[in-house]
Amino acid sequence: MKLDKNKIFDILILSSRVLLSWTLLYYGYGKISGIQFGISQKEMLLPLKDVGLFRLSWFLFDHQPFKFFIGISQIISGLLILYNRTLIIGIFISIPIFLNILIIDITFIQQSGFVWRLSWYLFLNTLVLWYYRERIFLMLKNITNGITLKYKYPIWVLLFIPILSFGLDFFIFLVKYIVEKLF
Numbered sequence: 105m106k107l108d109k110n111k112i113f114d115i116l117i118l119s120s121r122v123l124l125s126w127t128l129l130y131y132g133y134g135k136i137s138g139i140q141f142g143i144s145q146k147e148m149l150l151p152l153k154d155v156g157l158f159r160l161s162w163f164l165f166d167h168q169p170f171k172f173f174i175g176i177s178q179i180i181s182g183l184l185i186l187y188n189r190t191l192i193i194g195i196f197i198s199i200p201i202f203l204n205i206l207i208i209d210i211t212f213i214q215q216s217g218f219v220w221r222l223s224w225y226l227f228l229n230t231l232v233l234w235y236y237r238e239r240i241f242l243m244l245k246n247i248t249n250g251i252t253l254k255y256k257y258p259i260w261v262l263l264f265i266p267i268l269s270f271g272l273d274f275f276i277f278l279v280k281y282i283v284e285k286l287f
Contacts, residue, residue, distance in 0.1 A: 117235045120228040125185040127225065128198060132178030141166040161212040177201060192240060195229050202226050 107115075134140035143163045147155060155163075165171060178201060184194025206222040233240060 113235070117232055120232055121185050121191065124198060124225060124228055124232075125182040125194075128178040128182030128185070128201070132175045132182060135171050135175030135178070141171055157212040157214070161208065174201075191232070192236060192243065195232050199226065199229050202229065 141162050143159050181194050181197040184190040202222055202225045209218040
């Protein structure tokens, strides 16, 4: 089999997908199984001023449903990246996951190794999206093309929309108030 430039790039993309998927599955499983996050009993007894930002963040991230949600999101994203039909969705889901972890690491861990690694994963995500850019542009065109209201409205109805929007936002507070009074 002769490898030309296109086949080599295709192998690079496939290898990137496997790396991104493995990373997401590994860390997602770590969160679900309780391996990742949390602090020791000894650290729990320290005064807060003596606990570093990294350990403090791991204490906070060890709470549910946060830890479970992040773990499941990583696992779902990792699985979606493995399959051709769901690759783009998985990549789009993984970008905010990696970006969020990068910002958390910059803020709390302050170790450049993790920053470089997460930046690399984001670059690989971008590389995969660039490789499939024609399909992404077609998808975006199909999603955004021809979205209109079903009906035509007079201007007075459209001017009333902001008031209705605030009413919709207020509605949940009304429901909460009623439920709390009844129960």
